[in-house]
Amino acid sequence: MNTDDHLKGLNSPQREAALHIKGPLLIVAGAGAGKTKTITHRILNLVKEGIAPEKILAVTFTNKAAKEMRERVQKLLPQGTPFISTFHSLGVHIIKENARLLGHTKYFTILDEGDATSIIKDAMKELGLDPKQYDPKKIKGVISREKGKFVHPEEFVVEGSFGQIVAHVWRLYEQRKMKENSLDFDDLLLKAVKLLKENEQVRKSYQERWEYIHIDEYQDTNEVQYLMSKLLCGDKKNICAVGDADQNIYSWRGANLKNILSFEKDYPDATIIMLEENYRSTQNILEAANEIIKKNKMRPDRNLFTKNEAGGKIGLYEAIDEMDEADFVSTKILEIMDSSAAGEIAVLYRANFQSRALEEAMLRYNIPYQVLGVKFFERKEIKDTLAYLRAALNPDSLSDIKRIINFPARGIGKATLAKIFAGQKDTLPIKTLIKVNNFYELLEEISEKIKSAKASEIIKYVVKKSGIENELLSGGDEDIERLENIKELATLALKYDPPSHEATEGQAGRGIEKLLEDASLASDQDSLMITSEKKVETNAVKLMTVHASKGLEFKYVFITGLEDGLFPHERRDARQGSEDSEEERRLFYVALTRAKEKLFLSFANFRTIFGSRSINTPSEFLADIPVDLLEREGENGKIKTIYI
Numbered sequence: 001m002n003t004d005d006h007l008k009g010l011n012s013p014q015r016e017a018a019l020h021i022k023g024p025l026l027i028v029a030g031a032g033a034g035k036t037k038t039i040t041h042r043i044l045n046l047v048k049e050g051i052a053p054e055k056i057l058a059v060t061f062t063n064k065a066a067k068e069m070r071e072r073v074q075k076l077l078p079q080g081t082p083f084i085s086t087f088h089s090l091g092v093h094i095i096k097e098n099a100r101l102l103g104h105t106k107y108f109t110i111l112d113e114g115d116a117t118s119i120i121k122d123a124m125k126e127l128g129l130d131p132k133q134y135d136p137k138k139i140k141g142v143i144s145r146e147k148g149k150f151v152h153p154e155e156f157v158v159e160g161s162f163g164q165i166v167a168h169v170w171r172l173y174e175q176r177k178m179k180e181n182s183l184d185f186d187d188l189l190l191k192a193v194k195l196l197k198e199n200e201q202v203r204k205s206y207q208e209r210w211e212y213i214h215i216d217e218y219q220d221t222n223e224v225q226y227l228m229s230k231l232l233c234g235d236k237k238n239i240c241a242v243g244d245a246d247q248n249i250y251s252w253r254g255a256n257l258k259n260i261l262s263f264e265k266d267y268p269d270a271t272i273i274m275l276e277e278n279y280r281s282t283q284n285i286l287e288a289a290n291e292i293i294k295k296n297k298m299r300p301d302r303n304l305f306t307k308n309e310a311g312g313k314i315g316l317y318e319a320i321d322e323m324d325e326a327d328f329v330s331t332k333i334l335e336i337m338d339s340s341a342a343g344e345i346a347v348l349y350r351a352n353f354q355s356r357a358l359e360e361a362m363l364r365y366n367i368p369y370q371v372l373g374v375k376f377f378e379r380k381e382i383k384d385t386l387a388y389l390r391a392a393l394n395p396d397s398l399s400d401i402k403r404i405i406n407f408p409a410r411g412i413g414k415a416t417l418a419k420i421f422a423g424q425k426d427t428l429p430i431k432t433l434i435k436v437n438n439f440y441e442l443l444e445e446i447s448e449k450i451k452s453a454k455a456s457e458i459i460k461y462v463v464k465k466s467g468i469e470n471e472l473l474s475g476g477d478e479d480i481e482r483l484e485n486i487k488e489l490a491t492l493a494l495k496y497d498p499p500s501h502e503a504t505e506g507q508a509g510r511g512i513e514k515l516l517e518d519a520s521l522a523s524d525q526d527s528l529m530i531t532s533e534k535k536v537e538t539n540a541v542k543l544m545t546v547h548a549s550k551g552l553e554f555k556y557v558f559i560t561g562l563e564d565g566l567f568p569h570e571r572r573d574a575r576q577g578s579e580d581s582e583e584e585r586r587l588f589y590v591a592l593t594r595a596k597e598k599l600f601l602s603f604a605n606f607r608t609i610f611g612s613r614s615i616n617t618p619s620e621f622l623a624d625i626p627v628d629l630l631e632r633e634g635e636n637g638k639i640k641t642i643y644i
Helices: 012-019 035-048 063-076 087-097 113-126 136-148 160-180 187-198 200-209 223-233 283-293 322-336 352-364 380-393 398-404 414-421 430-452 455-466 468-473 477-496 507-521 526-530 578-592
Strands: 025-029 056-060 083-086 212-215 239-243 271-275 314-319 345-349 369-371 541-545 554-559 595-604 606-609 612-615 630-632
Touching: 012 035, 012 271, 025 035, 035 056, 035 063, 035 212, 035 239, 056 063, 056 087, 063 083, 083 087, 087 187, 087 223, 087 507, 113 136, 113 160, 113 398, 136 160, 136 187, 136 223, 160 398, 187 200, 187 223, 200 223, 212 223, 223 239, 283 314, 283 578, 283 595, 314 322, 322 345, 322 352, 322 554, 322 595, 322 606, 345 352, 352 369, 352 541, 380 398, 380 430, 380 455, 380 468, 380 477, 380 507, 398 414, 414 430, 430 455, 455 468, 455 477, 455 507, 468 477, 477 507, 554 578
Parallel strands: 025 239, 025 271, 056 083, 056 212, 212 239, 314 595, 314 630, 345 541, 345 554, 369 541, 554 595
Antiparallel strands: 606 612
């Protein structure tokens, strides 16, 4: 019997990567080259070689990617699953296990962008700064970028008067979060890495726990994620990094391309394996993608190939304006839907504003669609319901208290709230005090319920007991829809319920904790997972930015708005550099390689942006695609080499 039977189905480089055990390994995996299959089979092989599953860690970026990897590994390893998570979930895990060392309890609140910005705004007001003069979101953006570089408030280099403002606000922001027992998204990595770096005992405990580290999408790591990876792998250096320099598209979020390009420098004895066979796209699509990306200089020299058939030519449509473009996309989709499901189609665009014309056309032609990027967990009714749960577990979370103390209305105004937060509750009028005490008693009741009930039951309990259900039932159609969304949350919570034979005291509480954690860390792509039970949205055309499409694939893909200044996107602050230019080209490469069978490209001669109608030049990218790969859509005649 062949001892490598468990690696059947892998090509030669995939097999080599799966069989690698000791020391650092870099897998350079091109688009559609089967990187997830390679990682999961490498994990399987490690276990076959006698490594306990709990000794293995795999980290990726989105919940969707982590879920897919976890499900694949569970099929290969029915007994015992490694720790597979996103970077931020891993940070939460480390912080919860060491909460006391960081001055927190394990029930800390994870602030979303809106709540974090609200605290910054309050800090600014306390410092006498006008939020209309200094944008709180801009200050939050600076703080976030610095944290991504592993910079702490006391290390922040102040430059100019605005830098001084950021420094003052940042310090007060941190104090307020500590008082509330809350962390923002960036803290989940920053505090975990700070702990690993400064506490040798904690660092060694995790290095001993996870002896084999896998980092997916390594090209997207920022400084703090890079440090986390390095600290966890320790002296053994059993790190397997998987990535593709050609798909680095997140520099604006701090992703550092140099991390993957410098892997051999960081780990001199590293093994490098190239996965260059694409299993996703037709030859024509792949040839176009190769022609686009080869112009970039900051990349390893390689060329993706496929054994798939040549496939149809790439459709190109020259539209009069954005409305004409949207009409073309919609009518072509109707043709496709005669033989294929709507869920196999995606429409991509460079900027969010482009979706408006496309959505209007989808509605006119009665095409089911879903805009990816509208997060389920960002809906007001969902945030309100989850705020009750967070406040019940963490009564110090002033952001959550502020959100729900008067929803539904209890006659508790801003002045009362200010006195509560100032610790002056005893000075309130007796009637107001009763209302406030009733609210806090409700939170205690919810807290007790969490200890004994299942997650789905707790959601229903909160909605009834808080009065949210009555409030929405007495409203109009929009309120009824909001109630339906909350019911969807209760349905989603079922997956966090323990099996009935395990439903012991405390098990349910862990389910709610995990639900709140996942809700806080949900990405744009996760909205697809959440709404998967809704048939109309599952079988719907997906509209999304190219950034949001990363990691996804579709049978048919439309890439719209291919005009210079839009895609490639032009910086309005005139700071466009060669690195930005290369990233735009990588972004287009990512867009092309989402398509499996058929690709459509379109541009408009006129487009209205910010209220101004402009005349456009076709994107320079179109000139880089060989003419023989293209076919004109919407009219007869050959493609002319007229671009740029």
